[in-house]
Amino acid sequence: MNSIVAGLEKIQSKMENGVRLEKEDGLALLESKNYLGLGYLANERRRQACGDAVYFNNNAHINYSNVCKVRCGFCAFGKDPGEKGSYTMSIEEIAEKAEAYGAQGVTEIHIVGGIHPELSFSYYVRMLKEIKARVPWVSLKAFTAAEYDYFARLENVPVERILQELREAGLNFIPGGGAENFSPRVRRIICPGKLSGERWLEIHRAAHKMGIPSNANLLFGIIETDEELVDHLLALRRLQDETGGFYALIPTAFHPKHTKFEDIPMASALRTLKVIATARLLLDNFRYIKAYWVSSSPQVAQMALSFGANDLDGVVREEKIYHMAGADSPQMQTAEELVRLIREAGLTAVERDTYYNVIKRY
Secondary structure: OOHHHOOOHHHHHHHHOOOOOOHHHHHHHHHOOOHHHHHHHHHHHHHHHHOOEEEEEOEEEEEOEOEOOOOOOOOOOOEOOOOOOOOEOOHHHHHHHHHHHHHOOOOEEEEEOOOOOOOOHHHHHHHHHHHHHHOOOOEEEEOOHHHHHHHHHHHOOOHHHHHHHHHHHOOOEEOOOOOOOOOHHHHHHHOOOOOOHHHHHHHHHHHHHOOOOEEEEEEEOOOOOHHHHHHHHHHHHHHHHHHOOEEEEEEEEOOOOOOOOOOOOOOOHHHHHHHHHHHHHHOOOOOEEEOOHHHHOHHHHHHHOOOOOOEEEEOOOOOOOOHHHOOOOOOOOOHHHHHHHHHHOOOEEEEEOOOOOEEEEO
């Protein structure tokens, strides 16, 4: 047995014998101080999943409004109606921004906002229709489960009706936001007004059964215990076993600045690498694990490519949610810079579309 995995021999043995890792293994990974061993095992799993390819896409973000009636304690993005710094874009403003992004060659637009108390559901339908009319080739990755839950309550219809209407308007894919941590204890403290973890899973299950794929998120470095973090990952794994509808997991480190939890220190680079490696090893049915450079910094994201991550998200262009919480990462990375980060890690850079079809292999 490889001496580099000292203290992780049981987990390596399970991997070599095709035995699925369970909760006790996830806890052991998070408690381990053998970072080289963690990286080694996570990279073995990554290579089995998709070789040495690391993906990114030519994407852009549109945060259509920061007005939100939920006001989660961990969020620095949301504002009350009329509060200084609050904004809501018109359909025309959104469509013009999308058209400008299309002219820059984007293949995906990521659209999320707050739980707006004054917008009608027709606003969201018209938004997607207008974007698709102007840039029909661009994939629309739009609205979190929290937004879908709100739309369904607003219209007093099952969430499937909402998903169907938005799919007809141009929806292609659902982002993973709103997941945070599924623990009821965590949610009571950091986002008591938000949908439950069970409801998040229910909405993604419904989307998958309708043929709408999605990503999944994990917020870490706030108040969660190791057990709650592992339980969150295993809940995602169970749903993936059931539906196969998830593409990627995006672990995102909590940014405390301008939130109700400013006294919590930001997760270290080592904690970030450990969480990513643990996610790669536990989520044996997820092909893609993102190192989200916006959240972690480009430097830590690059290191995560040696801890099981195989996606750097994308160019992004404009990101407001993490930057309003104090993120000091750039607003944008060029494709050339992402390729450089991947090549320096000794891996192969691949530009992809939303569905991980290869656009260009570098």
